[in-house]
Amino acid sequence: MTSSKIINDPVHGFIEVPKGILLDLIDTEEFQRLRRIKQLALGSMVYPGAVHTRFNHCIGAMHLTREAMTHLRQRGVEITDEEYMGTLIAILLHDVGHGPFSHALESVIVQGLNHERMSIAIMRELNSRFGGRLTVAMEIFEGRHPKVFLHQLVSGQLDMDRMDYLKRDSYFTGVVEGLVSDDRIIKTLDVADGRLVVASKGIYSVEKFIMARRLMYWQVYLHKAVLSAEHMIVNILQRARELRYQQKPIWMNETLDFLFGQNQLLPVEITQDVIRRYIELDDEDIMFAIKQWRRSDDKVLQLLCDSVLRRRLLKARLHESPVEPAEVARLRDEWMRKLGLSRHEIEYFVFTGEVSNSAYLVGTQEPIGILYRDGTVRDITEASDMQNIAALSTPVKRYFICQPA
Amino acid sequence: MTSSKIINDPVHGFIEVPKGILLDLIDTEEFQRLRRIKQLALGSMVYPGAVHTRFNHCIGAMHLTREAMTHLRQRGVEITDEEYMGTLIAILLHDVGHGPFSHALESVIVQGLNHERMSIAIMRELNSRFGGRLTVAMEIFEGRHPKVFLHQLVSGQLDMDRMDYLKRDSYFTGVVEGLVSDDRIIKTLDVADGRLVVASKGIYSVEKFIMARRLMYWQVYLHKAVLSAEHMIVNILQRARELRYQQKPIWMNETLDFLFGQNQLLPVEITQDVIRRYIELDDEDIMFAIKQWRRSDDKVLQLLCDSVLRRRLLKARLHESPVEPAEVARLRDEWMRKLGLSRHEIEYFVFTGEVSNSAYLVGTQEPIGILYRDGTVRDITEASDMQNIAALSTPVKRYFICQPA
């Protein structure tokens, strides 16, 4: 009898974590800080239930990966105990490099940084601390392991990361259209020619998964109020960095000060120091800073912070074509006058951008293969009656403009 | 056609809030801050999904109250439009006085304070800002309104507050045993002699509600690791206040400094200044402070903060009788030596307390009345086959002791 800890997850129910390296990794400071990083950053501005954290997501994704490997083994796919554990570690740590208000802020806080690079750096650090026991996990995570399907479970178009986050984000936002049937998809997984495939009877579950993903993009991840809130927080950080660089008086805690100081180097060298500082930072630090900056003498910073805290978001509009520069100029002029700001300052309040949503990618990423009874494997877009998936594989682009409400 | 906003709540689905005073109250700073106050304080230490906020709870409770009043009106109970709106405002604001890590911290941050008192103070403030439009709501909230059942919907043994939080806490913790059937209970509500009653066919739903409440107490609210975490955070704040009082060097933000400064007055006078400062404070400020204090020179503060951040909780044990003083003394001696702390300091790490759980109160609070077809009303404990409810109405007490793990 191996002893274990049971984690009660509202999405997947009881998750057993056996004592040993998995539990030890969960107990590290690097992982525990994910408790303070929200999965959907400012998604809760629109969906108040969506305050769930990356901590929960990573453990959930590990759970699904375990279910998938158990299923594959039952189907006769060989996975050694070392590979099994390696895959679980890889998925558990796949998001360990996420910073506060992830995606949005990662490149603002430390220029040129992205969370994948940081995840790898932190894993390397942990690997040396754990005496090399993460080596296989890193091979799998970085796509260097010969059993490609293990990497695909961790990172691919039908990986356990997406499977968990779609279901979890659906659960916590209440957007029920995003619900995916993870257990059904997992029970149709198989391996053909070393690659992850789905048995043909699972084709509609996969289709539903792709549709759900697209839906979650439009209704949640790229919701215009979420876009607005995230750009506001990016602008807040950029303004703070700007003021610091100009040596204007501005409240700043030690960690943020250190990280902002790194920005001159391009790309940042991820030293142990950078890692140590980086993992000190979480959503709460940023929110605390925003509350301090709300009383700043800088009008731009003060206005943006106050608006975020009182949820007076900039108004975003989505368009099918890029916003005309003349229109942007006109709006900036108008708001410069109204708010009494300079031409440079108004760019923090009136700005444009683009977002795109492709539920399923053809070409760039490995396709989702459907395994037919006769042993052939076809890309899902080529499966009969799946014209709509093909239709969806063209990325849809939208252009937005934000301005004060 | 009245215009409205739709809030997507994972627990109750779409909640429509009509434009007007309800939406205006939600948009106030006093209410928006509830987005940053977790419903279950440190419950997420044990149930990682339980990061939901009071913001969501208050809106959910308002939704249920509306459902209940719509049902009662259909049954012929008279509720004027003014009373209807007053009750909705009362339930919406019933928790507006909650501070960070509510319950746990309220009396530590501002001595003698409790959230009900603060809720009333804030409502009074809002009432003057909104030109007296909260007057009926305050009568209902404070139990001064002649229609007693409206107060009972907001605050009673079967109120919409409990109905929402049990369902919500169950949803976010994953403790499915706490799930209550709010729609079924609501559909059996009635009014007899001016008081809220439940039609006899709803008796088992009420019983299940009482059981669920008791279950949530033991499994969530009084879970020993939650107890431990909450007492650790209380001790952190108390240590910080102690150090400040002793004028030891300690990081402190302005708001906390101001509020700690009020502590000499007993009871605190809730001035506009106190209110203004109080509503600046939320969970994130406390967490940020803990991160600063983790680097404090004071060993007690440093140790407690580090433990909370890394989730190395003190070990709590529950007993059916009070812990022997000799046992406490023995443990304190042992840990004084091990940790190198003084007799006073060790009290922050080894301490006792008691908790009690009564799912249903006889005598002190108004009973839950069951309305029979012949028009008689009986207390649920007296209804036949409900021996177990009677059994449950004796409060169950437990005694705990915490010590380093």
Next chain:
Amino acid sequence: MTSSKIINDPVHGFIEVPKGILLDLIDTEEFQRLRRIKQLALGSMVYPGAVHTRFNHCIGAMHLTREAMTHLRQRGVEITDEEYMGTLIAILLHDVGHGPFSHALESVIVQGLNHERMSIAIMRELNSRFGGRLTVAMEIFEGRHPKVFLHQLVSGQLDMDRMDYLKRDSYFTGVVEGLVSDDRIIKTLDVADGRLVVASKGIYSVEKFIMARRLMYWQVYLHKAVLSAEHMIVNILQRARELRYQQKPIWMNETLDFLFGQNQLLPVEITQDVIRRYIELDDEDIMFAIKQWRRSDDKVLQLLCDSVLRRRLLKARLHESPVEPAEVARLRDEWMRKLGLSRHEIEYFVFTGEVSNSAYLVGTQEPIGILYRDGTVRDITEASDMQNIAALSTPVKRYFICQPA
């Protein structure tokens, strides 16, 4: 206070039916018999949970229609009390003309009959029994009422019939992909130019609804084992009719005998006698007959009945193009020899057919209109980012062949 009956529906929860005509109609024999007619006929051969009845479906559809009308009234759409009740009666009775193993058998038992025609005939009968109180309901049901949107609620591309059956069939089969968010769609319904439309914010829920419908077609309604079972039962009835016509000895109950006797007339005149007999018949009669015929001397009948009862279904294969006549002939020859049957008889065991699935129809039926904020209404297939809906509106045809396993 109006008195009412509460029906506990696992799909929608408590459904209140006020005393009066609705409850009286439910209590008629015509309606009660729907308790013995399964919604999915032989769907339970593949999905064992799918034994739910039309009785439940009709009440559920009425519930949704009431929710929809309550919502529309709140949005300011005028619906008089008479229209309100008429619409509820129309949806309650929309399936009252269904016979045993509906769709499959309706034209076998009484040639040329279909359930819509029979529903109207029964409503007419009930209308005279209820003193003309169904007149408005019949206008709405038959599309003769000036408020077109009321008819659309009862019968259209987004009607409450489909809304209920998709959700219900999904619930009872366990095919979770078919789940639709009825409450969310209903909350986005509106009326423009007298027609039912969906506010633009509901576009993804409608898309999901269309996808769900298509999925349920392939996974449930047109599942090849369901197809096989339904054709077997059609063949059983046809064989029995054939034997009766040839005056071969065959067990037959009075009702079936009477109805088979009507078959010479084309089309059948729906006399009161035909109605009276027709409503005597339900799934259980057919199953009982099959159990009797299992011991028939006729080998075809005996074999088919035995196979259905032991769930030894004919094997169905789906093809994208029609099965070659030569292939059919070859298979018939083969099975004639193996089973020792004649050229005519083998047609009961080896046969072809086609099925088609169009989730959304362009042209033939009224489109689903999306109402934009600027007041314009566009067909959902023309709404941006809905290429996939357009892709789905081409009906997909499949050809099948059945043969012994």
Next chain:
Amino acid sequence: MTSSKIINDPVHGFIEVPKGILLDLIDTEEFQRLRRIKQLALGSMVYPGAVHTRFNHCIGAMHLTREAMTHLRQRGVEITDEEYMGTLIAILLHDVGHGPFSHALESVIVQGLNHERMSIAIMRELNSRFGGRLTVAMEIFEGRHPKVFLHQLVSGQLDMDRMDYLKRDSYFTGVVEGLVSDDRIIKTLDVADGRLVVASKGIYSVEKFIMARRLMYWQVYLHKAVLSAEHMIVNILQRARELRYQQKPIWMNETLDFLFGQNQLLPVEITQDVIRRYIELDDEDIMFAIKQWRRSDDKVLQLLCDSVLRRRLLKARLHESPVEPAEVARLRDEWMRKLGLSRHEIEYFVFTGEVSNSAYLVGTQEPIGILYRDGTVRDITEASDMQNIAALSTPVKRYFICQPA
């Protein structure tokens, strides 16, 4: 890779059944007929969704038993492959002896029969057909196997039978209060001293299970309209048997005629002939007979059958003490006059009975043991804070009287 069949169960999701003996047993006629026997007999008269069958229940119970054994093996409990398969067969077939409208009718159709006895007889039959491969299963089923906990999984106070039917009946009736957390209870199961126990952390789940069971008894199994319907159908069969015995003209199919003919023997000898006939009979035969008897010349039979078909149930009233004989006599006199029936005949319409409900039995059946961390095992009623379970272990008796409405 072992091939398998996937059954989609709305309650438990995908259930894999490996090819081999389990699937072969499911395919037997004895098991397939359970598709036509409703789990809740006439429960659908009150809960229209409750038309689910014993077929589904048996497969669901098998699924849970497999989950439980997988869990126990992970905890280090030894279960050989033979025992594993034996337990699965035992639970799969535990209800194979159920007849139509089970419980209610079993002793009316064949006097002195009960379904357990018949289940054993059918298993014995199947065992010889399957070459002795059911021997271990029968040892486990009959409690003759040395590993007592295997029998307890199949039949005990916390067995997988109850676990499945409570959850399933709750799902199909819509009585959500009956929902049990099977996965949570299963994950706390253990074996101590060869007996099934629950780890102490699962105590509240077990409590909830016991409460849920009691709730389902009052709200579903012993609901007064269900009681009435079931007694009406019992009376119908008894009247038919009486008429047959008196050689009055009465429609009867061959199977029923044969079985009624057995009634003189006490107890019935379960010959192969009796088994063969018995398994020919299912709910549909009884319903068909009722439809025939509705046109009987016998007024009692005609009235009872017509009432059942139109759902005009006798009115049942529950009392806490036995109904006074004088009251019964008075009612019989009254209804004799009104209906023009004889003193003997009126007993079919006015009758009394008693029902009792004990959620948890002390003494007679093996207690549910709670395993504490120190290794001790205590009966759940003795566990602290479980006064209410003790309160519930006294059976509650109710007395009912039925009469025409």
